[in-house]
Structures are given as C-alpha cells and as structure tokens.
Amino acid sequence: MNPRKKVDLKLIIVGAIGVGKTSLLHQYVHKTFYEEYQTTLGASILSKIIILGDTTLKLQIWDTGGQERFRSMVSTFYKGSDGCILAFDVTDLESFEALDIWRGDVLAKIVPMEQSYPMVLLGNKIDLADRKVPQEVAQGWCREKDIPYFEVSAKNDINVVQAFEMLASRALSRSILENHLTESIKLSPDQSRSRCC
Numbered sequence: 001m002n003p004r005k006k007v008d009l010k011l012i013i014v015g016a017i018g019v020g021k022t023s024l025l026h027q028y029v030h031k032t033f034y035e036e037y038q039t040t041l042g043a044s045i046l047s048k049i050i051i052l053g054d055t056t057l058k059l060q061i062w063d064t065g066g067q068e069r070f071r072s073m074v075s076t077f078y079k080g081s082d083g084c085i086l087a088f089d090v091t092d093l094e095s096f097e098a099l100d101i102w103r104g105d106v107l108a109k110i111v112p113m114e115q116s117y118p119m120v121l122l123g124n125k126i127d128l129a130d131r132k133v134p135q136e137v138a139q140g141w142c143r144e145k146d147i148p149y150f151e152v153s154a155k156n157d158i159n160v161v162q163a164f165e166m167l168a169s170r171a172l173s174r175s176i177l178e179n180h181l182t183e184s185i186k187l188s189p190d191q192s193r194s195r196c197c
C-alpha cells in the first residue's frame, strides 16, 4: 500500500470584529463554543491534522483579530497563506459590507496566482433570529467572485466542518498545481539541452 502524502497548508480566517472567527476555529478544531467574548489581539494559530483522499494534511490556521487598529498589522500574516476563510455575521450588515475591504487586503498580499487563490465565505450566527443579511444577497456577492458560500453557526456547529474542509481541499489542489508548475520549470533547462545536443 502506498504511504499517504503529507502536505502542510497555512490557512487564514479574516473578517470584521466580533463576527465569530475565533469561535468558528475553536468549534472546528476543539468542538467547543464559548459565549463570552474575548477579542483576538493580533493573531493566534491553531493546528489540525485531517486526511483528504490519499493525503494527510496538516492545517495551520491563523485566527486574525478584526479590530480596525490591527488591520495593517494582521495583513502581514496573510503572506504565504494557501487559502482564506472570509467571515461575516448575518445579523450585522456592516460586517457584510466590509467584506470587499477584507478580501482586497488579503489579495494584495497573495503572489503569484492570485486568480486561483482559494477563498470561502462564511455567514455566521445563523442560530440568531435577527438576521440582517439575506442569504440571497450573500450568495450574489459570492457568485460574482466565484467563491463558495456557507451559512454557519459556530454555536450550534452547523456547516463548520464542511466549510473548513472545502477550503482545505481547494487549497490542496492549488498547492499540488503550484508544485507541479515549479517542478516543470526546474526541469525545463535540462529538457531543452537534451533537445538541442
């Protein structure tokens, strides 16, 4: 039997203050949820190992604070990431309206292959009654950008695993493609020599 391939991926979770980024990550990694709110100062990292097909993936997930005063500082953590979870709170219209800015900040740090950089959008807190952002509006935003959309609840553990693992799977495909391209570039000088001599 072939041993499983091992791949390390760096993922980030980004969005406005208080939308539930830390809660989503804790629900995904530790299956826990805390009602009390403790803002993230800068960034923190959690890891999780998962198996996708014939690959063991070590996910290193960077949780970034959504406070405006940290925006420029946290954007330095986006570099080298393999994929991004954008999050907003379905009961907080401002957090949805800020998504273009968060997305722009992330893409500004991603080189090369910006076009294929994997993102997913999570509309969190769907367990609450006072929704302000209709599902169709969020779906429309995603359709334009070709980003998958998940309605989630960190509190009730709705769709959390599905969303993280969709991103992990897309990030893995992109990383395989990038490695493949890098290998072909490394090979090409020898190949051209063997052709001419």
Ligand SMILES: Nc1nc2c(ncn2[C@@H]2O[C@H](COP(=O)(O)OP(=O)(O)OP(=O)(O)O)[C@@H](O)[C@H]2O)c(=O)[nH]1
Binding pocket: 015, 016, 017, 018, 019, 020, 021, 022, 023, 024, 034, 035, 036, 037, 038, 039, 040, 041, 064, 065, 066, 067, 124, 125, 126, 127, 128, 152, 153, 154, 155, 156
């Ligand atoms: N009802 C409900 N509350 C949630 C949910 N997710 C998070 N919360 C609450 O929302 C508050 C903020 O959650 P955090 O996970 O700290 O939010 P954050 O986006 O990491 O916040 P910053 O680090 O300040 O940017 C906390 O009181 C959480 O308990 C959810 O799915 N449903």
